Amino acid sequence: MSRVGIINPGAMGISIAASARAAGHDVYWSSAGRSEATRQRAEEQNLLALASLNDLCASCDVIICVCPPHAAQSVAEAVIDAGFRGLYCDGNAIAPQKAQAIGARLATAGIDFVDGSIIGPPAWKAGATRFYLSGSSAEQIAELFNNTVTEAIVIGDEIGKASALKMAFAALTKGSTALLSAIYGTADQLGVRDDLEREWAMRDSDSVAQRRNQVRNVTEKAWRFAGEMQEIAATFESAGMPPGFFVAAHDVYERMAQFKDAENPPEIEVILGALTKQQ
């Protein structure tokens, strides 16, 4: 059984931590600077609280990082500074070259690295959430999730493959919704939104409601998708593909970031107001 540290137990991280707990491992988290709501979530899942990142790094054999993409590198630096000497897995939505850079940096501090990425919703039921892993020590991370609802899949020895897969997968889901949102904004600004929806409806009577909901349901998450779009743009560029889709998608999600705390999905007209406001 391993001693696993989780950074940070947000909506996704807590579910991954819960799977490791279910497999019988001790799972720790650092409560420094975290909210009371996070503490409650962690206690409900029987995670063990430690007072600081230093304590976490001293207590754990393995650390798994699940954080927004912009924070991935600074978390890795903080773990180095805290003197960690075990196996570190980055599970974030970052470009493969960023994962490789993190791995190289950790290696200079004697820390072994596994590239990871999570596809699917927070892992609370079987069959929905895959934790993709790559790197020479990937099996060690995969084994932490044996017989749990987190399906760990090793896709190779190479650092960057797990991240590349996440980027390509999210490019379609989140890229398509950004594209659709920008089309709504353009049609609205040019006075043809009703005409466009009527043409869509003639082809498929359900399509207008589906497309409005696709845009409406992304608004709450848009604030954190913006950074992921930058990672995907960098990924496309490194693969020799045109990155412009995701430069634009980043702009779209930035314009929607204001809906972060909305209780219900806003009406399409409210979203269009935010999208088309003079930048």
Add this chain to the structure above:
Amino acid sequence: MSRVGIINPGAMGISIAASARAAGHDVYWSSAGRSEATRQRAEEQNLLALASLNDLCASCDVIICVCPPHAAQSVAEAVIDAGFRGLYCDGNAIAPQKAQAIGARLATAGIDFVDGSIIGPPAWKAGATRFYLSGSSAEQIAELFNNTVTEAIVIGDEIGKASALKMAFAALTKGSTALLSAIYGTADQLGVRDDLEREWAMRDSDSVAQRRNQVRNVTEKAWRFAGEMQEIAATFESAGMPPGFFVAAHDVYERMAQFKDAENPPEIEVILGALTKQQ
């Protein structure tokens, strides 16, 4: 009954011309510089051949232009030079500001203008093809297609609305396929295409074949979609929306332009070879 000139009777143009014929109008075309195949198609639809654009402009009350977007302005200039004095309808996939510029230019020569755009396949059966029209004389164009398989729909008095609708509609269909193609290229270059397709298949067993076919079936038309992507980029820019999706989509379709004369859709591996070749 009107005397209608069609520029040019390509795959789409010939079907629009056939509808105007079916409604009882005389439909003319200029055979100057056109192929024997075009002549045969025109004769089959009982179009009347004239020797030159000058003759066409002298003989017709109405001219409808259906051509690739890059040629729209030069055709309008040629019609001015040929001394046309009737009603001119541009039915091309161009940015609304380009339609407005063409209309303004034609007005200086005393030519009345209607903005048009065609959504759907060539108009050979009812219910599939809409000819959207806008401008103060739009009804005059719409009436040419009464009781035919070309469904003419007037969406306003304003030049640019018909073009804007086409841009927004094509942005989703052609933009989505360009995005998917670029994702395939990225995943392939980064060594995760099989992993990506396996993840897609776990979510929907039909999705891999559907997505491969979506990419494969666009290749033959990619050469002419490239110019349309530039028009959509300009449209998004004029609406204050980020144009990068279509800058990238243009690059993707340019890379596929080589498949113009392919008899059958190429295999995905062949397409990926073209997409990922060093640019």
